[in-house]
Amino acid sequence: MPLHKNGVQIEDSWTYLGEEESPTLGDRTILSLDQWKQNREQLLEGNHSYGIVLAPLDEVEELRDDLDRIAVIAVTFPTFANGTGFSQAQLLRRMGFKGELRARGHIIQDQYMYLDRCGFDTLETDKENVVEAWKEALSEMTVFGQPSGDDRQPAYLARHAKGNKAAAE
Amino acid sequence: MYRYDEFDHAFVRQRANQFKGQVARRLSGELTEDEFKPLRLMNGLYLQLHAYMLRVTIPYGTMSSRQLRQLAIIGRKYDKGYGHFTTRQNIQFNWPKLEDVPQILEDLAAVEMHAIQSSGNCIRNVTSDHYAGAIATEVSDPRIHSEVIRQWSSLHPEFSFLPRKFKFAVTGDATDRAAVKFHDIGIIIKKNDAGEVGGEILVGGGMGRTPMIGKTIRDFVPERDLLAYVEAILRVYNLYGRRDNKYKARIKILVHERGIEEIREKVEAEFAQIQGSSLTVPQEELDRIAAYFADPDFEAFDAEALEAINRELEVRKFENRDFAAWMKTNVKPHKQAGYAxxxxxxxGIGETAGDITSDQMDVVADLTEQFSLDEMRASHEQNLILPHVKQADLFELWSALNSHGLGTPNSGLITDMIVCPGMDYCALATARSIPIGQEISRRFADLERQYDIGGMKIKMSGCINACGHHHAGHIGILGVDRRGEEVYQITLGGSGDETASVGARVGPAFTADEVVDAIETIVNTYLDLRESPEETFLSAYRRVGLDPFKEKLYAAA
Structure with missing residues (x-):
């Protein structure tokens, strides 16, 4: 699946490990949480970093101790109506995950801003004209009602910040 | 009342434009109907039985004359000269065309209104006490924090695709007129021993097919931490709420299945992480919003003037029985001497509950401006309120209302029912509610009889989703489909106030032909068994339970 950053397609050097496959050291593979848990000790022995793919029911807390050894976390949206991934992303960022946070699954243009706000870096999608859609989605709103871990200030702070009076216009 | 500043204006304008783009992408086929559905719902646009329906929010029920006039225009232009007030401080317009909706949203934005999140699996319009700011016993105006929550919840990047819809209600008074215990989150604004303002937070209340009374998750959260606390609740819900079954997806089920202790533990752990973060609403923002809800310029009356006004009112009541009747039920004491x-x-007897014509909206708008310091309210009981009327103006106000069919003297009486639109409009309904409501209204039209029955809340829903709050009705009526026939189940003893209770089913359902007789039997049974005229239906029911009513209802069978 083509990988995009800020709407622009980029090279993806990672591959997903098949369900029946077993991981080997340093493969740049993305493992399910179960695969990671089963092979964790062996994998941590080397000096490599790994990728994890999360499903909505996975507990992100289980990755807390290993975050510095994980380079990519791919958060799955089984349908765009299932927004669990937005909260998983928030928790991962708050736990201090500095690697690539990737969104995969069924995601629509109207969620691009939310992905950006919740700390995602990249998006897997086979849609066309992602650049345009991304640009449109991220420019529609310039006023925000709430903080979200990004640098967009909620209105309740922005309206009291000096020199910010006209920012919304 | 709250006024938009440049941030709010920009927000609503941008949101209206965003929806215009979504409509265009739907019309071009770029968005499938499945993908468009949650987007249009998040903007209050439903596809009903016959046409689209647009649900416009009236945050915490407060409106100005200018806003109401705009709704009247929208009703004329895009509906059939009507609007319908709902049980969640919203107004619905039937029959708008999809391509007209962006224009309607622009018209709304021009008067600081919108339809944002009046539907969809997101945080819905925040509702509140319709007497806020006007009653003497209030601790703090609940609209201040309702507004804080409204802004925080709008287009929330993390909580716009929740397992299911999510409803807040806020009250600032110990007497609960906002049914906070029947909401996903209910907040009771109160003061702690140190005199600080904060809120008691209840979670997991709701109606629908599994009615639940909300449980207190924390007794007091200081006002600056309210957003952090509710965000913690929403995060726990978004992560753990069930998505495998739409009927088990509300937070009430999560609380029920996991237990309030486990949910509290998770929420408190999350709150500990985010307390003090940028979710802390600065005092200057609380002050800014509070200033909008400060008392309007009330006129002061001395004791002598008040006495003269009261004498005059007594004379008017003596001379005009209809006015006296309206005063008796529809006028409530105000915190400010000389106001009501x-x-x-x-x-109106035999009318559709919650419906109002555009012409009537204009009348109410004029009267709001003339007599109520330009502020009016919509209640979850599908009524309107003029919150700040000088007592000296009451007769003139009533005369104007009465000449436009708006002076029905039945507030709180048996004909003041909640009735959902039912199968006459709604795609979800399984039975009609409007004609049954109209028939009950006609059956009990006699005012002396209504007085004799006293305070009584009949609430009716045309399907299990319970928009008509039947679970919280002293008498609840639920219309269902039984093998192709519309039948009506009756529950007794529900209440949406601070003593909240879920009504209990009295027995097998009644057909459309039987149900109004059954209501009459219940009422007559109550009149026979009450200990005194002061014992209300709800008190009497709580004393005697279902059995006496069952016996009378099913005796013949």
């Missing part, structure tokens, strides 16, 4: 709260029930 006036209820306008949208429950």
């Amino acid at each position: 709260i006036a209820d306008i029930t949208l429950k």
